[in-house]
Amino acid sequence: MEQAKRDLEIFLDVTMETTSSLHLVDVLRAITVKVAEHLNIKRCSVVLVDEEKGCCLVVASNDNPDIGGLRIYLDRYPEIKKVMDTMEPLMLDLRTDPILGEIRKEIDLPDLSVLVIPIIFREEVIGTFLLRADKKGGFSSRELSLCRSIANSSANAIKNASLFEKLEEHKDKLERANARLTELDRLKSSFIAMAAHELKTPLNVINNYMEMLLEGIGGPLNTKQAEILALALESSTDLTMIVDEMLDLSVLESGQISLDIKEYNMVEVIKWVLSLMAAEFGKKWIRVVEPVGKFTGLFDNKRVRQVLINILRNSVKFTPPGGEVAVSVEDEESELKVMISDTGKGIPKNEIGRLFEEFYRVESGEEGTGLGLSICKRIVEMHGGRIWAESEEGKGSRFYFTLPKGKW
Numbered sequence: 001m002e003q004a005k006r007d008l009e010i011f012l013d014v015t016m017e018t019t020s021s022l023h024l025v026d027v028l029r030a031i032t033v034k035v036a037e038h039l040n041i042k043r044c045s046v047v048l049v050d051e052e053k054g055c056c057l058v059v060a061s062n063d064n065p066d067i068g069g070l071r072i073y074l075d076r077y078p079e080i081k082k083v084m085d086t087m088e089p090l091m092l093d094l095r096t097d098p099i100l101g102e103i104r105k106e107i108d109l110p111d112l113s114v115l116v117i118p119i120i121f122r123e124e125v126i127g128t129f130l131l132r133a134d135k136k137g138g139f140s141s142r143e144l145s146l147c148r149s150i151a152n153s154s155a156n157a158i159k160n161a162s163l164f165e166k167l168e169e170h171k172d173k174l175e176r177a178n179a180r181l182t183e184l185d186r187l188k189s190s191f192i193a194m195a196a197h198e199l200k201t202p203l204n205v206i207n208n209y210m211e212m213l214l215e216g217i218g219g220p221l222n223t224k225q226a227e228i229l230a231l232a233l234e235s236s237t238d239l240t241m242i243v244d245e246m247l248d249l250s251v252l253e254s255g256q257i258s259l260d261i262k263e264y265n266m267v268e269v270i271k272w273v274l275s276l277m278a279a280e281f282g283k284k285w286i287r288v289v290e291p292v293g294k295f296t297g298l299f300d301n302k303r304v305r306q307v308l309i310n311i312l313r314n315s316v317k318f319t320p321p322g323g324e325v326a327v328s329v330e331d332e333e334s335e336l337k338v339m340i341s342d343t344g345k346g347i348p349k350n351e352i353g354r355l356f357e358e359f360y361r362v363e364s365g366e367e368g369t370g371l372g373l374s375i376c377k378r379i380v381e382m383h384g385g386r387i388w389a390e391s392e393e394g395k396g397s398r399f400y401f402t403l404p405k406g407k408w
Contacts, residue, residue, distance in 0.1 A: 014034055024161035028059055039146075042133055043062060044062045045061040045131075047080060049084070079099060083116045083117075089148060091114070091115050091144065114132050115139045116128050116131075193247065196243045196246035203243060207237060259383065263298055266296070281316060286322070288326075335402045336403050345393070347397055380403070
């Protein structure tokens, strides 16, 4: 009865140890020490199966605190292999048991009794307890029963700790990958800013000289020359706009931009933008429906005009000649909602969710950087607003954004 009491105490002690930590090696090291001391044996080790590496790992042993991770192969440990195959405990003498006959031909095994106990989790052997003792007669049935109970009790804890360590390993990998991505993103932003800045000055010079030539400052041009130069200026202007978008993106990403928030009538701001873009609408004979009324809100006039221009240019690009673009404003209690609709070709459903991603372009054959709408999103969100789109192929698109009305 006294021995049964001590066995129960060590079993409860080991059980508590298995739930005290999710660090696998620490848990198993503590278990092997307690079991070895209680049974007065030479060695108690825990060997776990490593399916990825096709071997087993000695992860803890009472007589060697630094053994963690020693790799062993089952062809050298037939007693472990048999236990894993049969899922039953095995007790043997190293010098006499026939299962070790081939091994004894190669090395002189010590005179020890060995007990191998399977650690089973959900009907799968995930490892074994490997006990060695130099006492005659090997292990008693009582000791075998105690070790089986400990192995069964440890299985869940070992599996949980193993999963925890794998999660920690994946977490570390993800954190390193995320840090690398953050650095690459910073380098990308720096490169865009530098490239755009270096391109802007020479482009402005080129545009100015072409405008001067078209005005006749360098001498008269014939009709064909003027047409060619006008096309070149148009392309160069488009390139300047792309460079401006790249600069805007780099400034927004840097977080160095500050908003000049004041109260404005949104309808007046929209009409100003529509007036500015009249020539672009006129080239495609697009009918424009302007908003009416007075709707005031708090926003940065310059940045909101930029949002409107980017969305409207997008509408002009995808609306066929003779189509219609309409802009309206609604009062939504604490915010203003602006809607820009067009009668263009529409956007496929599978692409709606990616419209506001940087450098994403709808598969339409139209040219563009894929930056305009992502810049709009950043500006609107800096104001505390929202932006989204709705569309149906062949029936046009509707872009919405909101801005706060009250105190900022």
